Amino acid sequence: MMKKTVCIIFSLLFVCSLCSCGSEKTQPASAGSGAEYQTVPLSDGSDVDLDLTALSSTMIYSEVYNIMSTPGDYIGKTIKMNGVFATDDNENYYFCIIKDATACCQQGIEFILNGAQYPDGYPSLGSDITVLGTFEQYYEGDQPYYHLIDATLC
Amino acid sequence: MSAVLTKLVEYFQFPFVRYALIAGTLIAFCSSLLGVTLVLRRFSFIGDGLSHVAFGAMAVSAVVGLTNDMPLTLAITVICAILLLRTGQSTKINGDAAVAMISVGALAIGYLLMNLFSKSSNLSGDVCTTLFGSTSILTLSKFEVVLCIVLSAVVAAAFILFYNRVFAVTFDENFAASAGTRTGASNTAIAIIVAVVIVLAMNLVGSLLISALIIFPALSAMRLFKSFRSVTVCSAILSVSCSVSGILISILGGTPVGSTIVAVDIAVFAMFHIISLIKGGRK
Numbered sequence: 001m002m003k004k005t006v007c008i009i010f011s012l013l014f015v016c017s018l019c020s021c022g023s024e025k026t027q028p029a030s031a032g033s034g035a036e037y038q039t040v041p042l043s044d045g046s047d048v049d050l051d052l053t054a055l056s057s058t059m060i061y062s063e064v065y066n067i068m069s070t071p072g073d074y075i076g077k078t079i080k081m082n083g084v085f086a087t088d089d090n091e092n093y094y095f096c097i098i099k100d101a102t103a104c105c106q107q108g109i110e111f112i113l114n115g116a117q118y119p120d121g122y123p124s125l126g127s128d129i130t131v132l133g134t135f136e137q138y139y140e141g142d143q144p145y146y147h148l149i150d151a152t153l154c
Numbered sequence: 155m156s157a158v159l160t161k162l163v164e165y166f167q168f169p170f171v172r173y174a175l176i177a178g179t180l181i182a183f184c185s186s187l188l189g190v191t192l193v194l195r196r197f198s199f200i201g202d203g204l205s206h207v208a209f210g211a212m213a214v215s216a217v218v219g220l221t222n223d224m225p226l227t228l229a230i231t232v233i234c235a236i237l238l239l240r241t242g243q244s245t246k247i248n249g250d251a252a253v254a255m256i257s258v259g260a261l262a263i264g265y266l267l268m269n270l271f272s273k274s275s276n277l278s279g280d281v282c283t284t285l286f287g288s289t290s291i292l293t294l295s296k297f298e299v300v301l302c303i304v305l306s307a308v309v310a311a312a313f314i315l316f317y318n319r320v321f322a323v324t325f326d327e328n329f330a331a332s333a334g335t336r337t338g339a340s341n342t343a344i345a346i347i348v349a350v351v352i353v354l355a356m357n358l359v360g361s362l363l364i365s366a367l368i369i370f371p372a373l374s375a376m377r378l379f380k381s382f383r384s385v386t387v388c389s390a391i392l393s394v395s396c397s398v399s400g401i402l403i404s405i406l407g408g409t410p411v412g413s414t415i416v417a418v419d420i421a422v423f424a425m426f427h428i429i430s431l432i433k434g435g436r437k
Contacts, residue, residue, distance in 0.1 A: 055165075057408035062170055062292035069293070100410075105282060 050074070052081040053130055061100040064107055067135070071146045074135045079148060082130040083108065085123045094122060096131045096148075109135075110147035123153065130154040158406065165405055173299045174291045174405075178397045178415075180306035181358045182367065184351045186393030187313045189372035190386045191324045191344065199250065200238060201368040203257035204352045205361035207234045209284055210264035217271040224301065228353050234260075235349035239341050286360040291401065291411050294357065302354055309347050316343060321382055358397070359412035370419035371396065377423075377430035396422055 052060050060081070067074050083098040086108065097108035111133050113121055123129050133148025165171050185201075192198060211230035215223030238252055268281060294302070313320065319340045322330035331337045355364045375388035400415030407414075 056405055058292065058405050058411065059165060059168070059171075059408075063168065065293045066170060069295075 047078060048080045048132065049077040050079045052079065057098075058100070060098050061105070061107070064098055064109065067109070068107060068146070071135070071137065071144075075137055075146075077135050078132065079109070079135050080130065080132040080154065081109065082128065085125060085127050085129045087118070087125065091118060094118065096129060110145070111151040112147060112149055114150045114152055161406060162402065169296075170292050170294065171405060173294045173296070174401055174411075175398060177294055177299055177302045177354075178291055178358055178401050179394050180302055181351070181354045182371075182393040182397030182415075183390055184306050184309040185355050185364075185367045186371045186389040187310070187386065188344075188348055188351055189368040189370075189393070190375070190382065190389055191320055192348070193369055193372045193376075194324050194382075197239070197253075198369045199253055199257075199365060200235075200348065201352055201355075202362075202365040203238065203253040204231055204235055204349060205356060205364040206257040206261040206264070207231050208353050208356055209361045210260035210267075212284060213264035213267045217267050224353070228350065231353055232346050232349040235345040235352075236342055239345040239348065284356065284360060285362045286410060286412055290357045290360070292405070298357070302357075305350050305354055309350055312343065312347055316340065320344065324382070359415055363412045363416050366416040366419055367393070367397075370416070370423050374419075374423045374426040377426040378433070392422055393419075 050063075052063060055063065064081070067079075081096055081098070083096040086095045086097045087093060088095075093110050094112065095108035095110050097106050099106045111131050114133075116122060130153065131148065131151050132154050133151030135146060136149050137144050137146050139145070192200060208227050208231045211227040212223050214230075215226045218226075220226060234256055238256065265281065319330075319335055322333070322335050323337055323340045323344070327337050327341075330340075351368075352364060355367055359367055371389040371393035372385065374392050375385045379385045379388050396418040397415055400418045401411060403409065403418070404411040404414040
């Protein structure tokens, strides 16, 4: 019985130590966001806060998921990403779409190219693009949406 | 090699990668503990059956509009696990037929409900994520990781506390009953633990691949070890190693997490099988 108790205590200590592994002591999230994720700069000294093009497809999908789950953490950040160009049915909104590794899920981030008016200056539908822009929030009615503004194609 | 390490260090800065490794390690550890028992009791496919039940429960949660589907999914899966493991032997429909019936029934009803009532704009994506895990393990919130840690601690503590009972019931239930062991209570406890592990493991490999997480480490360990304790310990080490390797390969290579983990499990099984053949040939 003593042996078991010791085993259980060690197990609990082990899981407690794992709890501390998940804690974050790095830079705080954006003011007022209260969210738990943070952006991790991967830029090569340029003015990009979050360079998704340097990540594997699994990492990109997961990070974009996190961006859309906790957008407050990313507002004002400069994000660079690559994916496939797409628009909505009415061609009013423009997206950079990325797929997950199983190719069944996809998600995208809306962007507005700086100084361009669709279709002029925009790539053709379905083409691979790399886009760089600043992540911002906007409202349509009471509903908040998020997009990259002042975007450029790289 | 140094480029890979540099990349890994970069990736470790992302909280979700650390969360995935913590949750993946714990889920793999818990599933391996139960794997030995389930394989020896010829319940290898119960993981598959229960994961389909969990899929059906998640579909119901989505249709009802629950923001946190874990409590309902866990409750329904626990009830089905008890029905299968405890009463499965004494009913008219028993053993593999009961598992198969519940498995395909839950899968069909779950998919039907999602098709008819789901408000999601990406139904095929939701279904695919649930079935194959997709990147679920890399999109866990802090709350989900803490829940995973707590449930894993409960599973590990229960296994250690009731190790002797689990051992007795696994090898000879009738003898254990005649020796005074409360086999009914033990089976219920095992069923509850199995259900908890299944619901946790859906995040790691998806409901279609859970069986692999349960059976491969146990089968690999059985190639080289013979005692229950040594097989369990080896199975736990293998399961955790394969899970961590699979997650790392997946994030580095951009492959699907669940199927990468299972592929590593298969490779290790093949390796252990070859080693056992070589050892057998020398005797």
